[in-house]
Amino acid sequence: MLKRVKRRYLAVAIDSGEAIGSGEFMDAVWIAVSKLYGEYGASRAGLSLISYDEEKQFVVVRADHTSLETVRTALASITKIANKPAAVHVLRVSGTIRALHKKTKR
Amino acid sequence: MKRTFADLHLCVEIGDSRQVTRMINKASALGYGLVAVPFPPRATEEQSQHVKKVCKEARIDLVSRVDLRPRTPEDLLRDLRRLRRRFEIIAVLCESKSVARQAAKDRRVDLLSFPNFDFRRRFFDMAEAELASNCLAGFEIDVKPLLTLERVPRIKLLSSLRREAAIAMGFHVPIVVSSGISDELLMRKPMELAALASLFDLNSFSAVDAVSRNPAAVVKRNREKLDARFVAPGIRVVRRGRDC
Numbered sequence: 001m002l003k004r005v006k007r008r009y010l011a012v013a014i015d016s017g018e019a020i021g022s023g024e025f026m027d028a029v030w031i032a033v034s035k036l037y038g039e040y041g042a043s044r045a046g047l048s049l050i051s052y053d054e055e056k057q058f059v060v061v062r063a064d065h066t067s068l069e070t071v072r073t074a075l076a077s078i079t080k081i082a083n084k085p086a087a088v089h090v091l092r093v094s095g096t097i098r099a100l101h102k103k104t105k106r
Numbered sequence: 107m108k109r110t111f112a113d114l115h116l117c118v119e120i121g122d123s124r125q126v127t128r129m130i131n132k133a134s135a136l137g138y139g140l141v142a143v144p145f146p147p148r149a150t151e152e153q154s155q156h157v158k159k160v161c162k163e164a165r166i167d168l169v170s171r172v173d174l175r176p177r178t179p180e181d182l183l184r185d186l187r188r189l190r191r192r193f194e195i196i197a198v199l200c201e202s203k204s205v206a207r208q209a210a211k212d213r214r215v216d217l218l219s220f221p222n223f224d225f226r227r228r229f230f231d232m233a234e235a236e237l238a239s240n241c242l243a244g245f246e247i248d249v250k251p252l253l254t255l256e257r258v259p260r261i262k263l264l265s266s267l268r269r270e271a272a273i274a275m276g277f278h279v280p281i282v283v284s285s286g287i288s289d290e291l292l293m294r295k296p297m298e299l300a301a302l303a304s305l306f307d308l309n310s311f312s313a314v315d316a317v318s319r320n321p322a323a324v325v326k327r328n329r330e331k332l333d334a335r336f337v338a339p340g341i342r343v344v345r346r347g348r349d350c
Contacts, residue, residue, distance in 0.1 A: 035256075075298075076301050079253050079254070081291060
């Protein structure tokens with residue numbers, strides 16, 4: 001029988017002086033994961049964008065729970081997004097979107 | 107007890123007061139409770155007072171650090187005699203094998219670091235680790251090159267770091283993961299530094315210790331030694347006077 005896929009939701013803040021689009025952000029994340037762990041590792045990460053607030057530079061990203069550390073490391077290694085200097089900081093991690101929003105509001 | 111996260115290598119330009127303020131405030135916002143700033147050996151009292159003031163306002167514990175880059179073991183001994191009592195942390199960048207060996211066996215050296223871009227001059231092998239473990243010196247790994255290098259140089263660096271970290275763990279040499287960063291946008295949260303440490307196969311507990319417990323232990327030990335009441339490890343003056 002197939003095992004239920006457990007996911008983790010990451011609240012992420014983008015630190016950059018310039019405006020960054022959601023596509024540019026996800027491109028940077030995919031590039032960082034595949035640079036560090038290769039295409040095989042990236043395929044196992046189960047990454048997807050859940051929400052993106054361009055004004056607040058606040059993003060929610062979903063990842064496979066077994067690849068959480070992989071994604072954290074890849075996010076920490078990002079220094080540029082679309083050739084604009086930037087840093088990405090993980091604020092919170094949670095198992096559900098609702099809990100994540102509760103934690104981030106706090 | 108809550109962990110105190112430490113970055114023992116925040117490379118701020120002491121003369122640039124704006125940069126000092128910005129970077130210390132950012133370190134505080136990212137969750138660091140202890141920060142070591144490398145001072146030049148001839149830093150003025152005014153400059154160090156300014157950094158202290160900024161750290162006090164940001165509620166961050168400042169540790170004075172000096173980075174030595176001696177060419178010979180004799181230079182290292184001379185620098186240690188001159189500077190040991192003036193700084194809380196002494197880090198030695200070992201660019202030759204003789205300097206690396208001398209630094210590892212000298213109890214006055216706190217942190218050993220090696221050139222990040224020259225892989226032939228990374229002398230942290232088993233002999234070095236054994237000397238360092240006897241003298242309580244820590245092995246410092248800067249995260250900066252992991253962020254700035256790309257492709258083959260980063261692969262080579264990760265390969266060296268993986269081998270050296272395994273040796274350090276085997277000989278119980280404390281690993282200290284620091285940022286080594288002088289650019290605000292390259293600063294990372296302590297848990298992000300720990301996550302980057304997983305790239306050279308540190309497990310999550312050792313990685314978190316490398317940004318909290320290990321650097322804090324080095325600072326605590328040195329502060330005890332620099333205290334006026336310290337006599338020798340385990341011996342300290344409790345009271346002075348005729349009736350003692």
